[in-house]
Amino acid sequence: MYTREGAFDRRLVLVDIENVVGGAVTMAGQVHAAQAAIEVVVSPRPNDHVVLACGRSSVRTVGFEWAGPRRLRFRSGIDGADLELLDILESEHVGERFTEVVLVSGDGIFADAISRLALRNDTVVTVVSRPGACSRRLRMAAKRTLHLDYDPNATMEVA
Template sequence: MSKKQKFISRAIHLVDIENQVGSPRCSVDEIKDWFEHYSFTVNLGALDIVVFGVTNIHNIFAVRQSGISARIVHKFGPDGADIALQTVMEDEGLDRRFGRIYCVSGDGGFAEQVGRLGSTVQVHVVARRSALAKCLELAAGSVILLPEAIDRKEAAAALRHVG
């Protein structure tokens, strides 16, 4: 496999964790549980890159304490995680570096970037149905729906049952 093929076969996962957990303040356990379920659902690859967007210092520490290997981008204030992740989408040439992009948010503010990137690379939007903006759904190449709430015991049981 050539170096170019390696880059094309891997994916980047741009995660608005506050949107996914459904709270502006995430606990370490919520992040771990969500990520375990997410990784299984999308079949997270060993070479994939994960980027968490956050809006406050508490969530920076919670992501770090979760032990998940991820880059953290942040912008404090309203829509900070969205803005930080949109900056990555705009400025980092993702369509040249990755074969797949996962926009892990339901916020409509991502529709423009998802539509633009989707013209040159495979883009998947991952969100809970209740948190998925219609304009983002329409811009997406595909949508992967996550459950509305992930109960820790139910998620662990489901993973044991499948594995």
């Protein structure tokens, strides 16, 4: 059984990196730019538990290029990354283990799980997404929504 005592000031940061970059991650520069943009908005803390999710085709680039501690989940299919993060939200007692949850994605598939977490008075739920890329249902489910300054078309690999 989980208790809230150990959850004091613990934050879970769930990142659908393909949602941030606008598709499969094929270049190191995409990961570096996405991580930098996320860190500006999220302001990393030493005790953050970061989980990255992506499709199978992106896992090598994401796994090698993301700097710092993180957990990496991947799954094939159009909604593979979403389903991996949704599995964490629904099966890992997130509300009991963390005082704050940050979801970096704009996909509406998370709306119900985020809504359930947001209903807890002791869990702060934040959604971070590119402007115009966040579903209305997800925005309404979260306690707050922050905009990510990342242009998927601006990232270029330096040769």
